[in-house]
Amino acid sequence: MAVAGTSDALSEMIGGEIRRLQLRNAEIERFEVQYAPFGIFELWDQLIGKASPPQVRHVRDLVALGLIGAGMDDVRADALLASLPPSENLFLRGVAVRLLGLAFVPAAIKPQKKSAGSRSVRAAPASSDTAPESGSATSAV
Numbered sequence: 001m002a003v004a005g006t007s008d009a010l011s012e013m014i015g016g017e018i019r020r021l022q023l024r025n026a027e028i029e030r031f032e033v034q035y036a037p038f039g040i041f042e043l044w045d046q047l048i049g050k051a052s053p054p055q056v057r058h059v060r061d062l063v064a065l066g067l068i069g070a071g072m073d074d075v076r077a078d079a080l081l082a083s084l085p086p087s088e089n090l091f092l093r094g095v096a097v098r099l100l101g102l103a104f105v106p107a108a109i110k111p112q113k114k115s116a117g118s119r120s121v122r123a124a125p126a127s128s129d130t131a132p133e134s135g136s137a138t139s140a141v
Contacts, residue, residue: 009070010102012095014063015080021066021095023103031065044104047097056089059096066099 009022028040035058043062046054060081067077084092101108 008102008106010066010095010099012098014067014092014095015084019067019072020070021063021099022069023062023066023099024069027065027069028103031062034061040100043096044100047093047100054093054096056086059089059093060084062096062099063092066095 009020011018011020013019031043032039038058042051043054043058045051046058064077064081067080068074072080081092
């Protein structure tokens with residue numbers, strides 16, 4: 001049995017190498033202690049566009065905490081993120097979205113195993129017509 005795909009960790013190319021990232025409660029709490037009263041859910045709202053854009057320091061620190069959660073030493077994680085140029089910030093923002101997404105909604109990020117005859121696990125496209133069906137209680141017709 002291959003165990004490479006059985007981890008809840010995220011793998012991303014950071015600093016020229018594939019690196020594992022994982023957020024556990026300890027890293028989330030560490031983030032919240034460092035930035036109190038700003039919390040992880042406020043950052044999540046910022047990352048997914050429900051609030052003003054996140055600060056770069058929050059994004060970089062979250063990614064560093066993800067590296068730490070997957071086993072990297074604190075000093076090494078900080079040094080790695082500090083070595084990355086500003087041109088990496090948008091990419092790191094995407095990493096932060098995927099990292100928090102994996103922590104909060106793992107089934108939405110991780111590929112699902114398919115059984116024989118199963119279809120891909122994707123959300124059905126939403127109908128663009130929001131009008132109520134004709135003859136319904138809220139229909140004007």
